[in-house]
Amino acid sequence: MVVTHPTTGDQLNIGLDVTSLPRLRQALEAAESSGCDFVLAPLVHPRYARPVELTPSPSFDAPHPPPIVRSDPLTRSDVELSSAEWQSGIIGKVSPWINTASSSPVVRAASEAAFREEVAYATHLGVRALVVDAPAGNGVRGAGLANYGRCIASALASGMQVASVEPWAVWNTVRTLCDNHANLGLALELSSELPSPGALDRWAAEAIRVVIMPTSSYVTNRVGYPVLSRRHQELIKLLFKYRPFFALSGRPAAVKGGDGMRPYVQYLAHLFGKQPPPSEAEAFEGPYYDYLQAPLQPLADNLESATYEVFERDPVKYERYEEAVRQALLHRTSMALASALPPDIGGGPTPAEAAAAAENGTAADGTDGTSAKDSTIVVMVLGAGRGPLVRATLRASASSRIPVRVVAVEKNPNAIVTLRNAALDDPAWSCVTVVSGDMRCASSSTTARADIVVSELLGSFGDNELSPECLDGAAALLKPDVISIPASYTSYLAPLSSARLHREVRGLGAGDTPFETAYVVRIHKGVTAAPSVPALTFVHPSDGGSNERHVEAAWVAAETNVIHGFAGYFEAVLFGDVGISIRPETASLGMFSWFPIYFPVKTPVLVAKGGTVRMHLWRRVGGGRVWYEWALAEPAVSAVHNVGGKSYSLGLTTG
Ligand SMILES: C[S@@+](CC[C@H](N)C(=O)[O-])C[C@H]1O[C@@H](n2cnc3c(N)ncnc32)[C@H](O)[C@@H]1O
Numbered sequence: 050m051v052v053t054h055p056t057t058g059d060q061l062n063i064g065l066d067v068t069s070l071p072r073l074r075q076a077l078e079a080a081e082s083s084g085c086d087f088v089l090a091p092l093v094h095p096r097y098a099r100p101v102e103l104t105p106s107p108s109f110d111a112p113h114p115p116p117i118v119r120s121d122p123l124t125r126s127d128v129e130l131s132s133a134e135w136q137s138g139i140i141g142k143v144s145p146w147i148n149t150a151s152s153s154p155v156v157r158a159a160s161e162a163a164f165r166e167e168v169a170y171a172t173h174l175g176v177r178a179l180v181v182d183a184p185a186g187n188g189v190r191g192a193g194l195a196n197y198g199r200c201i202a203s204a205l206a207s208g209m210q211v212a213s214v215e216p217w218a219v220w221n222t223v224r225t226l227c228d229n230h231a232n233l234g235l236a237l238e239l240s241s242e243l244p245s246p247g248a249l250d251r252w253a254a255e256a257i258r259v260v261i262m263p264t265s266s267y268v269t270n271r272v273g274y275p276v277l278s279r280r281h282q283e284l285i286k287l288l289f290k291y292r293p294f295f296a297l298s299g300r301p302a303a304v305k306g307g308d309g310m311r312p313y314v315q316y317l318a319h320l321f322g323k324q325p326p327p328s329e330a331e332a333f334e335g336p337y338y339d340y341l342q343a344p345l346q347p348l349a350d351n352l353e354s355a356t357y358e359v360f361e362r363d364p365v366k367y368e369r370y371e372e373a374v375r376q377a378l379l380h381r382t383s384m385a386l387a388s389a390l391p392p393d394i395g396g397g398p399t400p401a402e403a404a405a406a407a408e409n410g411t412a413a414d415g416t417d418g419t420s421a422k423d424s425t426i427v428v429m430v431l432g433a434g435r436g437p438l439v440r441a442t443l444r445a446s447a448s449s450r451i452p453v454r455v456v457a458v459e460k461n462p463n464a465i466v467t468l469r470n471a472a473l474d475d476p477a478w479s480c481v482t483v484v485s486g487d488m489r490c491a492s493s494s495t496t497a498r499a500d501i502v503v504s505e506l507l508g509s510f511g512d513n514e515l516s517p518e519c520l521d522g523a524a525a526l527l528k529p530d531v532i533s534i535p536a537s538y539t540s541y542l543a544p545l546s547s548a549r550l551h552r553e554v555r556g557l558g559a560g561d562t563p564f565e566t567a568y569v570v571r572i573h574k575g576v577t578a579a580p581s582v583p584a585l586t587f588v589h590p591s592d593g594g595s596n597e598r599h600v601e602a603a604w605v606a607a608e609t610n611v612i613h614g615f616a617g618y619f620e621a622v623l624f625g626d627v628g629i630s631i632r633p634e635t636a637s638l639g640m641f642s643w644f645p646i647y648f649p650v651k652t653p654v655l656v657a658k659g660g661t662v663r664m665h666l667w668r669r670v671g672g673g674r675v676w677y678e679w680a681l682a683e684p685a686v687s688a689v690h691n692v693g694g695k696s697y698s699l700g701l702t703t704g
Contacts, residue, residue, distance in 0.1 A: 066298035150184030150193035198226030234258030338573035349700035365640035373623035429499035489522030511619035533589035547575030565696030579604035
């Protein structure tokens with residue numbers, strides 16, 4: 050019986066790992082009565098182990114060792130179970146004596162022949178997957194490991210799902226030998242001792258298919274039930290996210306809660322059932338896990354209604370903007386009033402005095418404020434979309450009691466329809482003027498000049514939706530002392546290990562282009578080898594300098610790992626201490642408008658624990674386009690990716 054989460058309906062597979070099972074159907078029924086829905090079982094009984102002398106291969110290199118000749122059946126008949134039962138109820142285990150990594154040519158050849166036989170039979174049965182033991186002893190390195198990897202690669206080529214039980218370094222070699230095959234997974238065996246949190250994060254980023262949990266990894270609580278330590282619980286909760294098959298192994302101890310394995314199964318099911326349902330952000334992100342998307346180009350393309358709708362669902366972004374606008378209004382008002390005071394009166398009004406003064410039409414010092422109407426603060430929303438930042442501005446004006454005139458500039462003619470309708474229908478919009486057109490040439494369409502400019506032209510990497518070029522181009526719309534919201538933004542980079550994402554990129558087509566493109570992706574199966582570091586910073590209003598940039602970034606790897614590229618994020622200062630961030634270390638909780646960006650590298654590189662990862666990233670501008678180029682510098686030098694923007698660039702011309 051599959052365990053089902055009481056509120057989400059998500060399912061969890063829990064099974065029993067058995068070393069031998071004379072009666073298959075009874076074993077399956079016993080597993081079911083313990084609350085399990087599968088059995089991890091050897092497909093061939095140990096007494097059918099084929100003696101080495103029967104099957105010597107003539108030489109190590111022999112491509113096709115002779116088939117095993119036998120008259121007795123290899124194993125029990127497939128008719129003992131229905132094919133549906135084989136498929137849903139059994140995960141196979143390759144015979145433990147098989148050692149394709151052996152240094153003995155005779156053992157190796159016999160093992161290979163037996164391995165092929167068992168893989169063929171597993172394929173015939175249609176079992177969910179086949180678990181293969183890790184090579185032991187000398188087999189974990191050199192020719193033995195290579196041979197083991199080759200045998201697994203051939204099993205994968207036959208269409209089998211294979212899970213290999215490994216130490217990480219061996220797993221990584223085998224995964225590489227198998228060309229990062231999608232059907233190759235990991236069987237992770239837990240023990241009572243757990244590795245460091247960093248090592249666990251590295252495992253969690255791998256393709257974990259099976260988690261083997263010995264009963265010895267449990268402890269007995271004060272009232273006699275088997276439970277897991279807090280660290281084990283944390284790990285199991287992390288693993289729940291990836292829905293592996295949990296297989297309980299070993300002997301049940303004398304514990305409360307029922308016979309045999311039932312108490313162990315029940316505890317695992319209880320932990321799963323206690324998992325909180327996904328938050329709004331998690332529910333939104335779920336379908337996008339590890340799904341590569343082309344970054345939006347709101348300047349070159351016109352966004353669709355559904356895209357705006359998704360932005361507008363963010364519960365955090367507009368709140369932060371509203372607070373930033375509110376603080377900027379108070380600041381602007383207090384500055385204006387302070388500059389109106391005679392020079393010998395020191396210390397300007399407080400923000401509260403400024404707000405009261407603006408509402409009453411008097412200056413905060415009690416002097417006649419008749420000029421206040423003429424000096425109504427002009428807030429320009431550049432790239433207004435369907436108007437959420439206009440609304441945030443109007444809310445900020447209302448809550449601060451500081452009147453504003455709003456000018457909403459938008460170049461997407463379809464979003465202009467929404468803005469003009471809002472201006473007609475909503476009385477709160479009586480102070481809003483809608484200007485249709487590119488902000489870089491809108492100064493001829495309006496005489497208004499902004500005291501405060503509000504924009505959200507930010508991509509996952511900060512500047513990658515061309516906010517710097519758009520805002521610089523809009524300089525003629527701004528007063529010299531304009532306040533820009535955002536005031537600045539900085540991109541961040543971290544070395545990323547994600548075999549999954551690298552495989553996804555490779556699946557996009559041949560040639561360099563897929564590896565010379567950046568992707569927006571909610572990274573699920575991936576881990577950063579070190580915390581992110583700052584990359585490119587832009588400040589607004591700018592000094593008019595170049596928007597080209599170069600960064601050389603370096604990190605020390607927390608664990609030995611393979612680097613498959615770089616994850617990019619941004620932090621933005623909206624106003625004062627109000628900001629937004631998608632950087633993992635400082636992320637704005639609950640904000641889901643942006644996923645990270647992924648810059649892949651063509652050839653993944655192994656970095657040792659404590660070793661340095663170093664890379665260069667350039668932001669280039671020219672010929673009506675902006676693009677990034679990037680290259681690894683350590684632990685190995687790579688070719689520069691995307692030279693001259695040949696594979697991926699961002700257009701500066703409006704669509
Ligand atoms: C990322 S969207 C944000 C929309 C909206 N502010 C929001 O938060 O939902 C950026 C918007 O800026 C507009 N835009 C981009 N470049 C522009 C430009 N140069 N002039 C005017 N609008 C621009 C796009 O059409 C798009 O509507």
